[in-house]
Amino acid sequence: MPGPRRRSALIALLTREPGAAPQAAILDELRRALLEGGVPPGTAIPLDEVAAVFGVSRIPVREALKTLIGEGLVEHRTNAGYTVAKLTPAELAEMYLVREALETAALAAALPAAGPADDDAARAAHEALEAAIAAGDVTAHHRESRRFHFALVSPCGMHRLLKMFESAWNITEPVRPMAHIAPGDRSVLHDDHADMLAAFVARDAEALLSAARAHHSRLASLLGAVPQHTGLLAERGPGEIYD
Known part of the structure; x- marks a missing residue:
């Protein structure tokens, strides 16, 4: 029987600021976590868990991740989800x-x-x-x-x-x-x-x-x-x- 699923290293670093606009808060917080070095390249970004941290649906999380893809910090692969971007x-x-x-x-x-x-x-x-x-x-x-x-x-x-x-x-x-x-x-x-x-x-x-x-x-x-x-x-x- 498989053991309990480990919590993502990314999720452990995210914090929710009371009163912050959800879209901006999600983007800023994800970017901060990625740039501070606690989330290595290749780390999975679990959509549902990120949404739960901020108390939102998947939609604003996806929008934030699209922005981070454009910034070169996140990658998305069909059937594999979102991950912290890797460089060759x-x-x-x-x-x-x-x-x-x-x-x-x-x-x-x-x-x-x-x-x-x-x-x-x-x-x-x-x-x-x-x-x-x-x-x-x-x-x-x-x-x-x-x-x-x-x-x-x-x-x-x-x-x-x-x-x-x-x-x-x-x-x-x-x-x-x-x-x-x-x-x-x-x-x-x-x-x-x-x-x-x-x-x-x-x-x-x-x-x-x-x-x-x-x-x-x-x-x-x-x-x-x-x-x-x-x-x-x-x-x-x-x-x-x-x-």
């Missing part, structure tokens, strides 16, 4: 190239527009990231690394560019690449962050872009550390597309 190793590398291109453009525009408040925000994010690395807290590392990079690019004020950068960053988050590299490599990456911060505060565009290039080059070389035998990454055949 090539797609993961591609998304980091996209992130680099967008960040480079944003940094170039951000530096002339930055002021003392932006310096303070970047320093605070850098300190929080340093503390996360020292503590070996991978979840905080991902959160604070994101905060640091966004602190550097936000002064550019180019909202469409920043939205594309955010979207590209989001797509890679469920994989949690930093969880799979050695602590020493994380420290080396953080040395790049220190160089980027120093150049940002000095308003040295050449040094900032050079440090950013070195950082992304190092990131690209470390992506191979993400294990390919655990189900985190997809193994799709040529031309196979999930809707």
Whole structure:
């Protein structure tokens, strides 16, 4: 006789905010749970259980999942349901190239527009990231690394560019690449962050872009550390597309 069905890891992370508009609340909460790293790629998203958390029918849950499919965070396969999206190793590398291109453009525009408040925000994010690395807290590392990079690019004020950068960053988050590299490599990456911060505060565009290039080059070389035998990454055949 089969044992009791285990509760989905996703369901355990969802919370319902009293008074929130159901459609917006479902979308925001699902996105938050996927980006915080507790739901690995390939995890099933049980429609009925999500609906029960929010006290709604399947319809608004499906609508929220359609939006997340468009954002690259969720996949749907006929007869298999909804799952947290997987990337192939090539797609993961591609998304980091996209992130680099967008960040480079944003940094170039951000530096002339930055002021003392932006310096303070970047320093605070850098300190929080340093503390996360020292503590070996991978979840905080991902959160604070994101905060640091966004602190550097936000002064550019180019909202469409920043939205594309955010979207590209989001797509890679469920994989949690930093969880799979050695602590020493994380420290080396953080040395790049220190160089980027120093150049940002000095308003040295050449040094900032050079440090950013070195950082992304190092990131690209470390992506191979993400294990390919655990189900985190997809193994799709040529031309196979999930809707």
